[in-house]
Amino acid sequence: xxxxxxxxxxxxxxxxxxxxxxxxxxxLEALAANVAFLVExxxxxxxxxxxxxxxxxxxxxxxxxxxxxxVSVASGRVPVYAGVGGNLSNxxxxxxxxxxxxxxxxxxxxxxxxxxEQPGLVRYFRTIAESxxxxxIIYQRDxxxxxxxxxxxxxxxxxxxxxxxxxGNMELNIEFTQELGGRFEWFNGMPFAExxxxxxxxxxxxxxxxxxxNYLPHISRLFYHALTTGNQELLNELYREVILPxxxxxxxxxxxxxxxxxxxxxxxxxxxxxxxxxxxxxxEEEHHRALARIIEHAMTQxxxxxxxx
Numbered sequence: 001x002x003x004x005x006x007x008x009x010x011x012x013x014x015x016x017x018x019x020x021x022x023x024x025x026x027x028l029e030a031l032a033a034n035v036a037f038l039v040e041x042x043x044x045x046x047x048x049x050x051x052x053x054x055x056x057x058x059x060x061x062x063x064x065x066x067x068x069x070x071v072s073v074a075s076g077r078v079p080v081y082a083g084v085g086g087n088l089s090n091x092x093x094x095x096x097x098x099x100x101x102x103x104x105x106x107x108x109x110x111x112x113x114x115x116x117e118q119p120g121l122v123r124y125f126r127t128i129a130e131s132x133x134x135x136x137i138i139y140q141r142d143x144x145x146x147x148x149x150x151x152x153x154x155x156x157x158x159x160x161x162x163x164x165x166x167x168g169n170m171e172l173n174i175e176f177t178q179e180l181g182g183r184f185e186w187f188n189g190m191p192f193a194e195x196x197x198x199x200x201x202x203x204x205x206x207x208x209x210x211x212x213x214n215y216l217p218h219i220s221r222l223f224y225h226a227l228t229t230g231n232q233e234l235l236n237e238l239y240r241e242v243i244l245p246x247x248x249x250x251x252x253x254x255x256x257x258x259x260x261x262x263x264x265x266x267x268x269x270x271x272x273x274x275x276x277x278x279x280x281x282x283x284e285e286e287h288h289r290a291l292a293r294i295i296e297h298a299m300t301q302x303x304x305x306x307x308x309x
Contacts, residue, residue, distance in 0.1 A: 008105075008135065008161050008185040009079070010206040012220050013045045014038035014213055015052040017262055018066065020275040026062045028069050030271045034214065035073040037270060041217035043078065044207070046070055050083035050107055052211060052258055057277035063094060067101035081137065084128060085109025091128045098134060105135035107164065110144035118150045129159040137187060141166030148175050155183050164189040164209075170199060177204040191257055192247045194223050198235065201227055211257065212246070215264035216298055218307040219243075225309035242298045249287050249294075255280040260291065267292045 016038060019030035035046055048070040049055050049063050058066070070080050082098035084091045084106045091108070098106050111124050121144055129136040136159045140146055145167055146154075154160055163180075164187040165173055177186055181204070188200040188208035197208050213220040219242055226234040246264075250256045258276055263283040265272045274282045283291070 008137075008207075009044040010185065011044040012210045012213060012217075012224055013047060013187075013207060014043035015047045015050055015209050015211065016070070017052055017214065017258065017265070017272060018049070018054040018058060018062070018277075019262070019272040020277065021273055022275065024275060024277065026058075026065065027271075027273070028065055030273070031066060031069050032073050033271050034265070035070050038213060038217065039074055039077055041213065042221065043210075043213055043217065045079040045081060045104075046074055047081045047083065047107055047209065048103075050081075050109070052214075052261055053083065054258060054277055054280070055083045055085070055109065057280075060093070060097070064097050064101060067098060067103055071102045079104035081105045081107050083107050083109055085139075086112045088124060088127060091124075092131050095128055095132050095134065099132040103134065105137065105161070106132075107137045107139055109139055110142050113143070115143050118147055121146065122150055122153050125154055125160070126157055129154075129157050133159070135159060135161045137162035137164050137185075139164045139166060139189060141189065145169075148172075148179060151176055151180060155180055161185060162187050162207075165200075165205075166190055168196065170203070173200070173205075174203050192243075192250055194220065194243050195247055197224075198227055211261050212243070212264075214261045215268045215270065216242070216295065218304040219298055219302060221309050222302060222307055241301055242294060245294045246291065249290055252287055253281070253284070256283065256287075259283045260287075263288050263291055264295060267295050 016034040019027040021027045049066045067082050074080050080103045082103045084094040108128050125138050162185040166189040186205040188205050190196045193208040210220045223238050250260050262274050
C-alpha cells in the first residue's frame with residue numbers, strides 16, 4: 001500500500017447522518033444529498049455509518065448501501081471512512097464489507113459494552129486494523145480509554161494512521177501527542193467538537209469531526225480559519241452568537257448528538273426527515289424552534305455567500 005493511500009488530510013471532517021423516511025426506511029437519496037453537500041462545502045473527508053450515522057441501528061444491507069452511496073458521491077474527491085466496531089466478530093465483518101465497498105479507511109469504534117484491560121483493547125483494535133488493507137483510525141471514548149503504553153503498542157500497526165479522542169482528558173492527550181507526535185493524525189472527536197477545539201489545537205490536534213457542518217458548514221470553516229489564524233475576537237463572537245447557543249440545546253436531551261443534526265439539516269432545507277431510530281428520540285418542538293432561531297441568526301449575521309474561507 002502506498003504512502004499516499006495512508007495520508008489523511010488535516011482540517012474539518014464530515015459525518016453524515018443516516019436519513020430515514022416517514023416509515024423508518026433508509027433514504028439513500030437523502031444520504032447522497034448530505035454527502036454531496038459536505039463535499040461541496042470543502043470538508044476534508046467523509047465518515048459514513050459512524051455515530052452521527054446511527055451505526056448502532058443499521059442492518060448489514062443498510063450499512064453496505066450507505067458506504068457504496070458515499071463512495072459513489074465522493075467520487076475520489078475526498079477520502080471516505082466507514083465506522084466499524086461492536087463485538088469483534090461484527091467489527092471484522094463490517095471491515096470486510098467496507099473494503100469491498102471501496103472506502104479509504106475505517107474508524108474503529110469501541111468494543112461493545114464490555115470493560116476490558118489494556119491488553120484486551122490492544123488485541124481488539126489491532127485485530128480489526130490488521131484484518132484489511134484499509135487505513136484505520138482508533139477511537140478513544142467510553143469503555144476504550146488507553147494508556148500511553150497501549151497507544152505506543154498500537155502505533156506499531158502500520159494500518160493505524162490516526163487517533164480520535166472523545167474522552168477529553170487533556171493531561172492524557174498531552175502525554176500522547178508529546179510522546180508520539182507525528183506518528184498519528186490527532187483528531188478531536190469530542191461532542192460538538194468546536195467547543196473544545198482551541199484546547200486540542202494548542203497541543204497538536206489539527207483535525208476534528210463537525211456535526212455543525214451538516215447544516216452550517218460555512219460557520220465551521222469560519223471558526224477553523226479564526227482558530228488557525230489566531231483571530232480570538234472572531235472566535236469569541238462565534239462562540240457567543242452560534243456555537244454555545246446550539247451546544248446548550250444539544251445538552252438538553254440524551255441522543256441530541258444525532259437528532260439535533262437532522263433537525264438542523266431540515267431547517268436549512270436539506271432533504272432529510274427528522275426521524276431517528278430507537279432508542280434515540282427526535283428533537284422536541286420547543287428545541288427545534290430554538291435551533292431554527294439560532295440558524296436564522298447565523299445565516300443573517302454570517303451570510304454563506306460572504307464567507308471566503
